[in-house]
Amino acid sequence: MHDVVTFSNVSKRFGQATLALDDVSLRVPRGQTTVLLGLSGSGKSTLLRHVDGLQRATAGTVTVLGTDLATVSGTRLRALRRRVGFVFQQFHLVGTLTVLENVCTGALGALRGPRLGLATYPKHVRHEALRHLDRVGLAEQAFQRADTLSGGQQQRVAIARALLQRPEVLLADEPVASLDPESAGQVMRLLREISTEQDLTVLCSLHQVDLALSWGDRVVGLRSGRVVLDRETAGLDRGEAMAVYSAVATVPAAA
Numbered sequence: 219m220h221d222v223v224t225f226s227n228v229s230k231r232f233g234q235a236t237l238a239l240d241d242v243s244l245r246v247p248r249g250q251t252t253v254l255l256g257l258s259g260s261g262k263s264t265l266l267r268h269v270d271g272l273q274r275a276t277a278g279t280v281t282v283l284g285t286d287l288a289t290v291s292g293t294r295l296r297a298l299r300r301r302v303g304f305v306f307q308q309f310h311l312v313g314t315l316t317v318l319e320n321v322c323t324g325a326l327g328a329l330r331g332p333r334l335g336l337a338t339y340p341k342h343v344r345h346e347a348l349r350h351l352d353r354v355g356l357a358e359q360a361f362q363r364a365d366t367l368s369g370g371q372q373q374r375v376a377i378a379r380a381l382l383q384r385p386e387v388l389l390a391d392e393p394v395a396s397l398d399p400e401s402a403g404q405v406m407r408l409l410r411e412i413s414t415e416q417d418l419t420v421l422c423s424l425h426q427v428d429l430a431l432s433w434g435d436r437v438v439g440l441r442s443g444r445v446v447l448d449r450e451t452a453g454l455d456r457g458e459a460m461a462v463y464s465a466v467a468t469v470p471a472a473a
């Protein structure tokens with residue numbers, strides 16, 4: 219299977235004191251949902267930010283969609299980043315805008331100049347935005363203000379906005395951390411279904427082991443910036459996944 223993201227012996231240092239990623243080697247296969255698990259501070263967000271080129275490795279090589287990120291900057295890096303969507307724990311919607319306009323902003327990277335108001339987006343963008351809203355189950359809310367939606371609905375809007383970017387990789391940094399268990403399950407189910415339907419590669423950090431096992435194809439466990447687990451979820455039991463959180467390294471890194 220073709221790998222969409224690879225990390226080869228990647229380390230990331232912040233100053234002298236913090237080694238956020240410690241010799242990480244990792245392959246993320248196309249069209250799969252890979253879940254990152256690990257304690258707070260284990261390096262999950264840092265790893266995701268390296269895929270998006272927001273942060274640069276101190277050592278090692280990060281390859282995204284066939285490009286070694288160390289070899290690109292400026293226009294080429296921006297072009298590559300447009301192929302990588304990102305959803306966040308806090309949704310980052312503009313509450314005073316309609317749901318549909320929030321989704322349309324996902325096309326801004328591909329459009330020239332600023333847009334003020336829904337009518338300033340090309341018709342094809344508005345149509346595509348509506349299609350994505352329909353896919354996430356929110357077509358009826360298209361003309362509501364975004365801040366009138368529940369947290370789970372807002373995260374689904376954020377996913378629709380990311381899809382409008384037509385990404386080949388979707389990064390999700392704790393996308394369900396602020397949601398109730400039912401909404402969290404719905405959002406994870408949606409991510410997994412979209413990944414399968416669109417052959418979209420999803421790389422997602424989570425704190426919930428059960429969600430990781432239910433909706434991930436693969437689980438990668440980080441502890442103190444090191445990969446301590448890398449396994450397909452099929453055949454992985456809860457105890458093995460939970461061991462990522464134990465203080466002593468008992469889980470061997472696996473291929």
Ligand SMILES: Nc1ncnc2c1ncn2[C@@H]1O[C@H](COP(=O)(O)OP(=O)(O)OP(=O)(O)O)[C@@H](O)[C@H]1O
Pocket residue numbers: 232236237238256257258259260261262263264265
């Ligand atoms: N910009 C930064 N400057 C300095 N240190 C940083 C920076 N970003 C992250 N770190 C440090 O790197 C380590 C890994 O942080 P990171 O945010 O990647 O962890 P995480 O697993 O995503 O945590 P959480 O689950 O709380 O989001 C931590 O020690 C953190 O304090």
